[in-house]
Amino acid sequence: MSMTDLLYARAQMGLSLAFHIVFAAAGVALPVLMVLSDWKARRTRDADYVKLSQKLAKGTAILFAVGAVSGTVLSFELGLLWPDFMGQYGEVIGLPFSLEGVAFFTEAIFLGIYLYGRERVSPGLHLFSGIMVAVSGAASAFFVTLVNVFMNDPSGFVATPDGPTQVQPLVAMFSPGWQYQTVHVLLSCYQASAFAMAGIHAFVLLRHPGAAFHRKALSVALPLACVTALLQPLVGDLSAKHVAKAQPVKLAAMESHFETERGAPLRLGGVTVPKALSILAFGDPDAEVRGLNEFPRDTWPPVAKVHGAFQVMVGTGSAMALLSLVTLLYRWRKKAWPSGRKMMWAWLVSGPLGLVALEAGWLVTEWGRQPWIVRGFMRTADAVTPVPHLAAPFWTFTAVYLFLGVVVVALLKRQVAGTMPDRDEGPVTGRGVKEDDAHVH
Amino acid sequence: MSTEAMLGFVMAGAFVLYALFGGADFGGGVWDLFASGPRKAEQRTLIARAMGPVWEVNHVWLIVGMVLMFAGFPRAFAALSVALHVPLTLLMLGIVFRGAAFTFRAYDSRGYAAERQWGLVFSIASVVAPLLLGMCVGAVASGDIRVEGRVVVSGFFASWLSPFAWAVGVLALTLFAFLAAVYLTHEAHSEGLREDFRRRALGAGVAVFLSAFVVLLLARGGAPRVWEGLLRSPFALVLHGATAVAAVTAFALLWTRRFQWARLAAAFQAGLIVLGWAASQYPYLVVPDITLSGAASSTSTQRVLLVAVVIGALTVVPSIALLFRVFRPRPEGNSTPGPHA
Numbered sequence: 001m002s003m004t005d006l007l008y009a010r011a012q013m014g015l016s017l018a019f020h021i022v023f024a025a026a027g028v029a030l031p032v033l034m035v036l037s038d039w040k041a042r043r044t045r046d047a048d049y050v051k052l053s054q055k056l057a058k059g060t061a062i063l064f065a066v067g068a069v070s071g072t073v074l075s076f077e078l079g080l081l082w083p084d085f086m087g088q089y090g091e092v093i094g095l096p097f098s099l100e101g102v103a104f105f106t107e108a109i110f111l112g113i114y115l116y117g118r119e120r121v122s123p124g125l126h127l128f129s130g131i132m133v134a135v136s137g138a139a140s141a142f143f144v145t146l147v148n149v150f151m152n153d154p155s156g157f158v159a160t161p162d163g164p165t166q167v168q169p170l171v172a173m174f175s176p177g178w179q180y181q182t183v184h185v186l187l188s189c190y191q192a193s194a195f196a197m198a199g200i201h202a203f204v205l206l207r208h209p210g211a212a213f214h215r216k217a218l219s220v221a222l223p224l225a226c227v228t229a230l231l232q233p234l235v236g237d238l239s240a241k242h243v244a245k246a247q248p249v250k251l252a253a254m255e256s257h258f259e260t261e262r263g264a265p266l267r268l269g270g271v272t273v274p275k276a277l278s279i280l281a282f283g284d285p286d287a288e289v290r291g292l293n294e295f296p297r298d299t300w301p302p303v304a305k306v307h308g309a310f311q312v313m314v315g316t317g318s319a320m321a322l323l324s325l326v327t328l329l330y331r332w333r334k335k336a337w338p339s340g341r342k343m344m345w346a347w348l349v350s351g352p353l354g355l356v357a358l359e360a361g362w363l364v365t366e367w368g369r370q371p372w373i374v375r376g377f378m379r380t381a382d383a384v385t386p387v388p389h390l391a392a393p394f395w396t397f398t399a400v401y402l403f404l405g406v407v408v409v410a411l412l413k414r415q416v417a418g419t420m421p422d423r424d425e426g427p428v429t430g431r432g433v434k435e436d437d438a439h440v441h
Numbered sequence: 442m443s444t445e446a447m448l449g450f451v452m453a454g455a456f457v458l459y460a461l462f463g464g465a466d467f468g469g470g471v472w473d474l475f476a477s478g479p480r481k482a483e484q485r486t487l488i489a490r491a492m493g494p495v496w497e498v499n500h501v502w503l504i505v506g507m508v509l510m511f512a513g514f515p516r517a518f519a520a521l522s523v524a525l526h527v528p529l530t531l532l533m534l535g536i537v538f539r540g541a542a543f544t545f546r547a548y549d550s551r552g553y554a555a556e557r558q559w560g561l562v563f564s565i566a567s568v569v570a571p572l573l574l575g576m577c578v579g580a581v582a583s584g585d586i587r588v589e590g591r592v593v594v595s596g597f598f599a600s601w602l603s604p605f606a607w608a609v610g611v612l613a614l615t616l617f618a619f620l621a622a623v624y625l626t627h628e629a630h631s632e633g634l635r636e637d638f639r640r641r642a643l644g645a646g647v648a649v650f651l652s653a654f655v656v657l658l659l660a661r662g663g664a665p666r667v668w669e670g671l672l673r674s675p676f677a678l679v680l681h682g683a684t685a686v687a688a689v690t691a692f693a694l695l696w697t698r699r700f701q702w703a704r705l706a707a708a709f710q711a712g713l714i715v716l717g718w719a720a721s722q723y724p725y726l727v728v729p730d731i732t733l734s735g736a737a738s739s740t741s742t743q744r745v746l747l748v749a750v751v752i753g754a755l756t757v758v759p760s761i762a763l764l765f766r767v768f769r770p771r772p773e774g775n776s777t778p779g780p781h782a
Contacts, residue, residue: 058548065544068497069537075507076533079522086511087519087591091738094512095745101501101508102753108497109760116494117767132760167738169745387526387597400534404541414550 006381008390009081012397014366016074018359019401023067025358027107028141028186029193029224030060031134037220038130042123048213052220055415060133061115062411066404068108073397081390085373085383088163092156093147095169100143107136138186145185150175152365153246154374164377176246180239181365187228187235188361192354194225195320199351200416202344209339211421218347219337225354226324233321236314237280243368244281244289247375249299250368251281252292256307264289268311301370309367313360316353323350444744445513445737449726451750452509453719457712459502461620464613464711466492466499468621470539470567471614472641473560480633485560488621489547491628494768496543498761500536505753513746516591517726517736521577523593524586524727528573528601535570538562568614575613579606582722583664588730605656605663612652616711619645623691623707626700628770639695642703646692653714666728670721677720684713 034056041049075097079086110132118126150156156172157164198221201214208214244251251257255277257264263286266276278287292300323346330338338344373380442450469488476484492499511518522529539562546559580586585600586593600606622642629635660668670677691706724732737743 062544062548065497065540068500069540072500072504072536072540073533075504076522076529079511079518080526080529083519083522084591086522087515090511090515090518091513091742094508094515094738094742095749097508098512098746098749098753101504102749102756104504105498105501105753105757106760108501109757109764112494112498112764113767120767165739167742169742385523385526386593387523393530396534400537404537407541407545411545411548415548418550 005388005390006384008394009384010380012390012394013077013081015394015398015401016070016077017362017366019405020067020070020074021358021362022355023063023070024141025189025192025355026063027060027067028134028137028189030056030063031111031130031137032190033193033197033220033224034060035127035130035134036224037217038127040220042127046216048216051213051419052217055419057115058415059412060111062408062415064107064111066408068104070401070404071104080387080393081385082373082380082383083385085378088378089374092154092164092167092169092172093150096143096146096150096173100140100147103136103140103143107133107140110136141186141189142182145182146173146175146178148365149178149181151372151374152181152250152369153177154377159377177239177242180235180242184232184235184239184361187232188354188358190224191228191232191320192358194221194228195354196351197221198225198347199349202347202351204416204420205339206341206344206348208421209341213419213421215337215339222327222331222337225320226328229317229320229324230328232317236317241281241283247368248290249292249295250301250306252290252295253301253303253306253368254310254364255289256303257289257291258293259291260288260294261291262286262288268314299371301368306364306367309360309363313357313364316357316360320350320353320357323347443734444740444747445733448509448513448737448743448746449719449723449733451747452506452513453716455502455506455509456719457715459500459506460616460711460715461708462495462499463502464571464617465620465624466496467539467567467571468617468619469625470543470564471571471618472621472625472638474564474568475641478637480637483631483634484637487625487629487634489543491625492543493547495764496540498764500540509746509750513738513743514726514733514736515738517731519591520586520588520593520727520731521581524588524595524597524600525577525580527597528577528580532570532573532577535566535573539566539570542566571614571617572610575610576601576606578613578718579603579609579664581727582609582667582718584666584728586727586730588727603663605659608652608656608659608663612649612656615645615648615652616714619649620707620711623695623700623704626695627704630770635698635700639698639700642695642707643692646688646695650688664728666725667718667721670723671717674720677717680713680717680720684710684717687713 034053037049037056038053040046041053110129113121114126114129114133117129121129150172153176154172155175156168156170158166198218201218201221204211204214205218240251240254243254256267257277262278263275264277264281266273266280275285277289279285281287281289292303326346327338327343330343369375371379371381373383469492473485473488476482476488478484507518542559542563546556546563549555549559580601580603583600583603583605585595585603585606587595619642622638622645625638626635626642629638657671660671671681672678687706687710691703691710694700694703694706722728724734726733726736
């Protein structure tokens with residue numbers, strides 16, 4: 001096994017996850033937005049909400065399908081790229097994976113009923129199916145995050161040179177810190193999707209300020225965006241406090257903190273806030289924060305990357321929290337969601353921030369765990385497959401994901417284009433563009 | 442019954458269900474590729490309509506089987522991941538393109554040409570994936586994958602490129618095409634379409650018989666352990682006898698146009714073929730170096746997995762029953778609205 005094959009394996013896994021996460025997050029959050037608009041449509045009998053719930057259902061279908069196939073790829077890749085990890089620890093973390101399978105199954109079943117059954121089932125059962133999709137999507141994210149928690153802070157087995165023994169699957173499933181990371185991840189899914197949706201509709205509203213459909217769509221996205229963006233820093237803080245206790249070397253890398261010190265300051269960009277790191281990490285201004293230099297050099301994660309990703313996550317998270325605060329204040333004072341150009345610009349610019357924060361946060365966790373695949377027990381380099389020429393699958397999947405990404409964006413763009421107010425559109429059939437093409441030919 | 446035998450049985454069950462539902466799904470893609478005659482477009486519409494609500498569900502069985510394997514029999518999962526790295530990677534590509542193209546086709550609003558392009562990607566991937574799946578099964582059964590300790594020593598190509606593995610690949614492809622055609626006779630709304638798929642089902646049935654015969658011939662040299670397993674245990678013999686009866690019954694019911702019953706018989710036939718494969722290589726998971734008990738995870742894990750299986754069954758079975766009830770074939774003229782509605 002050459003060093004470069006290890007890098008290709010890591011790059012392929014990283015690429016697959018980075019790609020999948022976007023769709024997984026949408027698969028968790030869009031059903032909620034879809035059900036909310038469906039529910040509003042039923043209550044108000046408003047045609048715009050009906051249209052919105054149908055558009056969101058189409059978006060969910062496209063994103064869920066790509067999420068499902070990229071997730072299937074990931075379950076294969078666990079073995080294809082890290083056979084020894086699965087061979088030894090598969091039994092320890094099999095339980096959350098199995099339950100994730102159950103949740104995914106339920107999600108696929110009720111999504112089928114929701115998407116294709118509108119005319120076949122009663123309105124109550126239809127709404128119930130949508131709720132089941134949302135619930136099982138959240139459950140699925142919950143269980144799969146537990147696996148990651150285990151990899152960061154493993155428990156529930158006794159290690160021997162031949163692999164783990166005395167396995168306690170339930171203990172392993174709820175490894176320390178599971179509460180913080182699962183909530184942090186779930187919130188980030190809702191936050192990222194709600195911000196993306198708000199950004200899209202803000203974009204349309206900047207061009208067509210009066211578009212009623214898009215104002216209503218924004219009013220569905222904004223509450224979820226604001227609430228999650230304000231809760232997230234609190235949960236993130238709890239999560240960081242756990243990392244400080246359980247993975248001091250990761251915390252040191254996140255903060256680029258080299259020397260152990262009491263009353264450690266926080267360094268943000270060029271600014272240094274005295275004692276702030278000790279307070280943030282341990283809730284005590286004089287607490288000792290251990291520095292990287294205290295740990296063997298070969299157990300350091302890549303400091304610059306972890307630190308950079310952490311800065312990006314905190315920065316984007318703060319920006320989103322601030323915008324949400326301003327938006328909620330506006331809503332409270334004016335009794336209406338903001339509609340001015342400045343606020344629309346702010347929401348447009350913030351649209352991608354949720355996804356940026358989600359990816360950055362995931363990178364903090366994953367880079368921060370290196371060089372371990374199971375922290376303290378198995379190194380990533382020891383888990384990689386002996387199969388040579390890993391550059392080939394890496395570049396193949398890079399091309400495939402690039403292609404899929406471009407197609408999905410084009411399809412979603414057409415879904416949004418179909419709602420533009422300057423289009424004269426009949427009933428929503430998704431076929432509007434076809435007639436335009438006919439004019440061209 | 443030991444926990445690992447129970448878990449092995451559940452895993453075999455998941456693969457049977459994958460062969461039935463995922464298989465019919467792949468087969469639908471095959472018939473999309475070979476759609477022909479005056480009702481070419483209707484055939485494709487029927488396939489898309491029958492699969493739309495259920496295709497994602499049909500493929501979750503594969504995930505279930507995989508999860509049970511790596512949680513219940515991690516050593517076997519690791520060895521197979523190394524020995525079959527290449528075909529499994531190709532299979533993944535097939536699964537990605539198939540699922541993505543099927544969805545994109547339904548939601549691409551640019552018209553018929555774009556729909557056909559996605560349809561072509563979808564149907565080609567539907568042919569390639571079952572072939573690879575069968576080749577992997579052939580490799581596992583053949584005894585060509587050799588493992589010493591935790592290390593695979595038989596290389597990355599020989600095991601799945603043998604004539605026997607190819608033959609199993611073709612058997613999988615024809616079996617899935619047969620299943621899909623039989624299913625579609627029952628789903629079809631018009632007499633003409635039903636006859637189209639009846640002819641396809643009869644043709645594919647003959648192809649299944651021929652490729653099964655070739656697999657059997659090649660098994661003597663290519664998969665001696667399975668050849669012996671086929672003939673040795675009385676249990677396996679009963680299983681194979683039952684398969685033959687189901688096959689003949691399915692054929693006769695198709696011939697006499699009793700489509701609903703034909704569908705049941707064909708499902709029995711395909712399920713028994715998969716079970717027959719599992720029974721003939723028992724107690725091996727990967728012939729001849731990894732047995733079920735040798736690869737099994739600890740008893741504590743196996744027990745909670747069985748509990749998880751029960752929880753899963755209690756959640757999934759009623760939901761699936763509901764799904765299939767909602768989308769059961771309806772009398773003529775009452776067509777299912779697609780996702781555009």
